[in-house]
Amino acid sequence: MIVQVMADSADAGLGAARMQMALSLGWHIVLACLGVGMPAITLIAEWRGHRRGDPHYRLLARRWARAMGVLFAVGAVSGKILSFEMGLLWPRLMGAYGQVIGLPFSLEGIAFFIEAIFLGVYLYAWDRLTPVAHMLSGVPIVVAGVASAFFVVTANAWMQQPTGFRLAGGRVVAVDPWAAMFNPATPPQTVHMILAAFMVTGFGIASVYAVAMLRGRRDRYHRAGLLLPLTAAALVTPAQIVVGDWAAHFVASNQPVKLAAMEGVFHTQRGVPLHVGGIAVDDRMRYALEIPDGLSLLAHFDPDAEIMGLDRVPVADWPPVNVVHLAFQLMVGLGFALLALSAWLALAWIRRRDLPRSPWFPRAAAVSGVAAVLALEAGWVVTEVGRQPWIVYRVMRTADAVNPAPGLVWGFVLVSLVYAVLTVATVYVLRLLARDRPVPIAPQEPDVHDETDQRVV
Amino acid sequence: MPLAEVMIGVMWAGLTAYVLFAGADFGGGVWDLLSGGAASGRRRRELIEHSIGPVWEANHVWLIFVIVLMWTGIPGVFAAVASTLYIPLTLAALGIIARGAAFAFRKVSTELWQRRLFGAAFAFSSVATPFFLGTVAGAIASGRVPAGIAAGNVVSSWLNPTSAITGALAVGTAAYLAAVYLTRDAQRAGEDGLAEEFRRRALACGAVVGLLSAAGLLVLRADAPRLFAELTGGRALPLLALSVAAGLVSLALLWRRAYLAVRLTAALAVTGLLWGWGVGQYPDLLPGVTLEDAAATSSVLAATLGALAVGAVLLLPSLWWLYATFQRDRTGPPHERGDSALRNE
Numbered sequence: 001m002i003v004q005v006m007a008d009s010a011d012a013g014l015g016a017a018r019m020q021m022a023l024s025l026g027w028h029i030v031l032a033c034l035g036v037g038m039p040a041i042t043l044i045a046e047w048r049g050h051r052r053g054d055p056h057y058r059l060l061a062r063r064w065a066r067a068m069g070v071l072f073a074v075g076a077v078s079g080k081i082l083s084f085e086m087g088l089l090w091p092r093l094m095g096a097y098g099q100v101i102g103l104p105f106s107l108e109g110i111a112f113f114i115e116a117i118f119l120g121v122y123l124y125a126w127d128r129l130t131p132v133a134h135m136l137s138g139v140p141i142v143v144a145g146v147a148s149a150f151f152v153v154t155a156n157a158w159m160q161q162p163t164g165f166r167l168a169g170g171r172v173v174a175v176d177p178w179a180a181m182f183n184p185a186t187p188p189q190t191v192h193m194i195l196a197a198f199m200v201t202g203f204g205i206a207s208v209y210a211v212a213m214l215r216g217r218r219d220r221y222h223r224a225g226l227l228l229p230l231t232a233a234a235l236v237t238p239a240q241i242v243v244g245d246w247a248a249h250f251v252a253s254n255q256p257v258k259l260a261a262m263e264g265v266f267h268t269q270r271g272v273p274l275h276v277g278g279i280a281v282d283d284r285m286r287y288a289l290e291i292p293d294g295l296s297l298l299a300h301f302d303p304d305a306e307i308m309g310l311d312r313v314p315v316a317d318w319p320p321v322n323v324v325h326l327a328f329q330l331m332v333g334l335g336f337a338l339l340a341l342s343a344w345l346a347l348a349w350i351r352r353r354d355l356p357r358s359p360w361f362p363r364a365a366a367v368s369g370v371a372a373v374l375a376l377e378a379g380w381v382v383t384e385v386g387r388q389p390w391i392v393y394r395v396m397r398t399a400d401a402v403n404p405a406p407g408l409v410w411g412f413v414l415v416s417l418v419y420a421v422l423t424v425a426t427v428y429v430l431r432l433l434a435r436d437r438p439v440p441i442a443p444q445e446p447d448v449h450d451e452t453d454q455r456v457v
Numbered sequence: 458m459p460l461a462e463v464m465i466g467v468m469w470a471g472l473t474a475y476v477l478f479a480g481a482d483f484g485g486g487v488w489d490l491l492s493g494g495a496a497s498g499r500r501r502r503e504l505i506e507h508s509i510g511p512v513w514e515a516n517h518v519w520l521i522f523v524i525v526l527m528w529t530g531i532p533g534v535f536a537a538v539a540s541t542l543y544i545p546l547t548l549a550a551l552g553i554i555a556r557g558a559a560f561a562f563r564k565v566s567t568e569l570w571q572r573r574l575f576g577a578a579f580a581f582s583s584v585a586t587p588f589f590l591g592t593v594a595g596a597i598a599s600g601r602v603p604a605g606i607a608a609g610n611v612v613s614s615w616l617n618p619t620s621a622i623t624g625a626l627a628v629g630t631a632a633y634l635a636a637v638y639l640t641r642d643a644q645r646a647g648e649d650g651l652a653e654e655f656r657r658r659a660l661a662c663g664a665v666v667g668l669l670s671a672a673g674l675l676v677l678r679a680d681a682p683r684l685f686a687e688l689t690g691g692r693a694l695p696l697l698a699l700s701v702a703a704g705l706v707s708l709a710l711l712w713r714r715a716y717l718a719v720r721l722t723a724a725l726a727v728t729g730l731l732w733g734w735g736v737g738q739y740p741d742l743l744p745g746v747t748l749e750d751a752a753a754t755s756s757v758l759a760a761t762l763g764a765l766a767v768g769a770v771l772l773l774p775s776l777w778w779l780y781a782t783f784q785r786d787r788t789g790p791p792h793e794r795g796d797s798a799l800r801n802e
């Protein structure tokens with residue numbers, strides 16, 4: 001994909017800017033998902049620990065809170081860079097349309113404040129508040145995290161379906177920021193994103209404990225650490241599939257070129273088959289498993305519905321078909337695989353109130369976190385690469401938005417190096433946290449102290 | 458067009474908050490850098506870490522606030538500044554990454570070498586980041602960022618006398634504010650020796666910042682005569698005078714160990730400088746671009762300001778609660794308190 005995007009852009013600066021944006025967004029989104037999901041899951045653990053007086057859950061809550069402190073800091077700095085990059089890389093986008101999408105970003109700023117403030121209290125005042133007050137201090141973090149995801153994705157949705165302004169003589173006039181924020185793409189995209197955040201967090205945390213189980217740590221503590229987040233993720237997954245279907249219908253009716261790229265439809269016709277797998281060569285899908293009339297049926301509930309092909313738009317307006325098609329296949333495939341895992345857990349639980357006994361279960365759970373992250377990234381590739389060559393769909397081209405200053409390539413090289421180091425350091429520190437004991441104590445919770453020789457992995 | 462004025466005022470207030478709160482965080486990093494060896498500097502570093510730990514995330518959101526208001530309220534100016542000054546801004550952004558991440562990493566590491574490594578990254582980026590942000594301020598103040606996309610020189614716009622002096626001033630101010638705030642924190646923690654130490658540093662640093670400001674005025678006279686005229690004889694003079702007066706009073710208060718009062722006057726001195734610049738430059742944002750030319754449409758300004766007003770109702774009490782929770786007097790030095798266990802020492 002890197003090669004293709006680089007080759008697509010006539011100009012090295014544009015290619016570098018796009019890669020830099022994709023790298024920083026792709027990095028930030030993983031942390032952002034944890035920022036949305038972890039506070040909720042940690043609070044559930046803390047609450048269970050408090051209600052039942054169960055030290056295992058208390059210890060889990062503490063561990064997760066510590067990891068959250070690190071993840072949140074890294075998520076916040078990687079988000080700050082994005083705010084810079086909006087201007088550094090895409091000054092023409094921001095100069096012209098900054099005011100149109102400014103409102104959700106301002107609201108997001110408020111949400112960040114709330115998050116940061118209450119996180120400070122939640123992490124550092126564990127021993128200064130009563131248990132109930134402490135848990136209450138976590139609630140605004142959850143609300144603000146979900147809200148911030150909502151706000152920022154409305155801005156992205158606007159880039160897919162720009163509304164709320166008019167152009168008169170090249171100038172943006174009659175701006176209605178609320179209409180821009182609540183554009184037609186906002187409902188499906190925001191819901192899909194927020195559910196994705198909970199899936200990534202749930203499967204992600206569960207993976208860590210599944211790995212521990214594979215290493216023979218099968219005690220109550222590790223079971224609880226697996227079961228709680230996995231249950232949360234398993235509850236979200238079916239809903240996510242339904243919402244994904246909604247998103248796909250939305251794309252079918254509002255961004256037909258993107259749909260054509262997602263499905264590799266080159267010729268406009270009726271009764272279009274669904275392509276599973278395959279690769280586009282010379283403007284044809286090859287090696288794909290074809291389900292007759294499948295796409296027409298799925299997209300418009302009518303086996304004979306017409307689907308617009310790429311032939312309706314000039315080649316200059318095509319997104320890179322293979323990237324979008326493969327990414328879409330990957331997301332949907334992983335979505336169904338995670339659904340299967342969820343169903344497995346649900347069945348075993350209904351039958352025996354226990355985890356499935358098969359050794360394949362912890363193995364599957366151990367890779368589920370990676371799978372969820374991959375689905376997340378693939379989804380963004382579908383959305384963002386599928387929108388190309390437009391930065392604002394049918395309004396502004398990506399090539400017209402980029403900063404023309406010389407030397408963007410070096411900026412990209414530097415940023416990549418920093419992210420490489422940051423990735424290594426983050427993983428390293430998280431592993432330290434997982435291994436280290438004793439777990440920090442709080443005077444008000446002496447019972448946690450007694451359990452401090454638990455390691456995660 | 459009063460909406461635009463309100464917006465720029467709110468933005469400038471956000472910038473002031475950023476300098477006062479996040480500036481002190483950066484300054485904490487500067488003192489961390491100058492704290493000496495791992496053993497001899499331990500208590501100093503602990504105090505610094507303890508003071509900024511719970512609040513640094515919130516402090517740095519002010520920068521996002523300013524950036525977002527800029528692209529919402531004066532989008533053309535934001536685009537011009539970001540595109541011309543992308544080099545110092547990229548470097549500042551990388552500094553922000555290094556600083557925030559290293560701070561969080563150090564807090565949870567236990568081995569000496571890990572703490573040293575992350576500590577060094579934290580401390581060096583604490584110096585570099587305010588410096589680069591300061592050069593950006595200097596570039597704008599000296600009129601080196603023309604309207605338009607990447608219309609200015611990408612190098613000389615921020616490598617010039619005004620930028621150099623504002624960069625140095627930014628680092629100095631940060632260090633000064635931090636030293637002032639830390640005196641009181643040390644005193645409250647019962648660390649009178651540390652309080653004394655930071656008092657001496659604050660005094661020295663305050664003198665340096667005063668000299669830097671004077672030198673800055675001389676540079677401005679040669680490099681940005683219009684702003685200089687406004688600061689020394691025009692609308693901005695009262696603010697400059699306020700800054701100078703507050704700066705002198707701060708030194709006196711430090712001398713007399715009035716650590717709580719000096720927090721206020723030190724902040725006032727810095728605020729006077731910032732608002733002096735703002736008022737001195739108003740209504741021009743960039744050469745030939747006034748606020749009126751640059752402002753977003755009034756529907757955008759109204760919606761954004763309305764949203765921020767609602768947000769403020771939620772935020773101000775929460776912020777108050779945050780600072781109050783951690784400023785409440787507690788007995789004993791930080792490393793003997795229960796919460797130090799959370800920091801795993």
Ligand code: HDD
Binds near residue numbers: 189193245248378
């Ligand atoms: C855990 C993550 C995850 C999972 C399991 C799925 N998705 Fe997804 N998908 C995302 C995570 C995601 C995402 C990363 O969050 C995206 C990118 C932009 C967005 O709003 O959501 C996305 C975008 C996205 C889009 C593009 C929307 C647009 O361009 O406006 C479509 C059509 C789908 N998804 C469809 C599906 C379907 C049919 C799924 C069923 C299996 C599915 N997704 C599972």
Ligand code: HEM
Binds near residue numbers: 005018021153388390
């Ligand atoms: C956080 C999750 C996101 C990911 C992983 C993501 C991914 C990507 C990718 C892969 C590209 C490169 C596309 C290409 O050049 O072919 C891109 C471009 C871009 N995205 Fe997103 N995106 C995300 C969210 C957003 C949001 C929320 C916004 C804005 C509010 C946004 C704004 C942009 C911009 C401005 C570009 C550059 C122009 C372009 O290439 O179209 N992205 N993103």
Ligand code: HEM
Binds near residue numbers: 032514518
């Ligand atoms: C162009 C796109 C984006 C920009 C400019 C951006 C900006 C930011 C900034 C500035 C922060 C730091 C806030 C702080 O200082 O505390 C941040 C954190 C965060 N962002 Fe993003 N963001 C983008 C994409 C996204 C997306 C797509 C999501 C959706 C899930 C998201 C969710 C979050 C969350 C939940 C946090 C706080 C939690 C954490 O830091 O881990 N962001 N973002």
